[in-house]
């Protein structure tokens with residue numbers, strides 16, 4: 001069995017590998033070659049923790065396994081990250097445990113990769129201004145990976161607490177992109193691509209903020225009750241997602257569907273665009289929304305990619321198990 005510890009991930013997983021792994025698994029899901037198993041999420045009644053599993057099987061990539069972990073709110077006091085996760089991969093032919101991989105950084109990288117895959121396939125080719133709504137832990141990963149998908153010339157960003165925008169300004173400077181903290185009105189008026197990555201229960205980005213032709217990647221809503229953008233945006237957009245069942249129950253589309261503004265059948269798989277069975281963006285004026293809910297197969301895909309790289313680079317730790 002191979003072990004790839006959390007500390008080794010930063011040197012092994014590249015943004016390009018994450019992009020390719022996530023793109024391939026979205027395509028496999030849409031072809032029916034890969035499917036996610038029902039998600040388990042429980043308040044365990046200890047340490048205020050929320051614990052769960054996301055799991056699935058990709059017959060095309062032969063990735064079988066699960067991501068186990070959750071949220072321990074007291075961890076920060078112990079010098080640990082509140083979100084903790086570990087990916088377990090199993091041999092699809094024998095069921096033997098093949099690898100244990102640290103899942104914390106991988107979660108951020110696979111989430112940002114999903115937004116990047118959506119932008120690569122759905123944004124206008126002439127997109128030049130990238131807007132980021134949110135400046136939490138995930139936001140810098142989003143900026144780095146989405147910035148690589150088009151010839152962006154500028155970054156505009158908004159956060160509820162503007163002082164946190166510094167972390168995005170630093171990454172924009174590293175990427176050589178001018179950065180400006182703006183109002184939501186200005187962000188919507190200037191950005192060609194908008195990534196929303198906040199944890200909120202009410203819409204932040206409103207319909208009136210968004211102009212025709214924008215691509216919006218909604219990445220923060222992964223639970224019932226959370227919301228980032230006004231449901232009316234989805235009503236005038238073409239909506240794509242990683243997994244339709246999750247999108248309409250725990251994703252951003254839960255609100256538009258719940259309010260009767262769109263139907264489940266209006267939500268399209270991004271994998272279908274990757275496979276060429278959905279045309280994707282049809283015109284320069286169309287608004288496209290990607291509802292990135294986060295699926296277990298994404299975790300397995302990036303973990304398998306890291307294991308391959310660890311073996312190739314001779315740094316895989318192998319134990320008898």
Ligand code: NAD
Pocket residue numbers: 107111133134135136137138139159160161197198199200201202204219220221222226292293294295
């Ligand atoms: P974080 O706690 O580090 O940051 C939270 C962000 O939300 C900050 O920008 C904060 O200002 C903003 N915010 C909080 N309350 C708000 C409100 N009421 N109105 C507007 N903004 C508000 O979180 P993070 O790690 O950056 O994650 C952001 C979101 O992404 C979370 O909801 C998380 O669950 C979700 N997430 C989704 C996936 C996925 O696959 N889709 C993966 C990981 C995390």
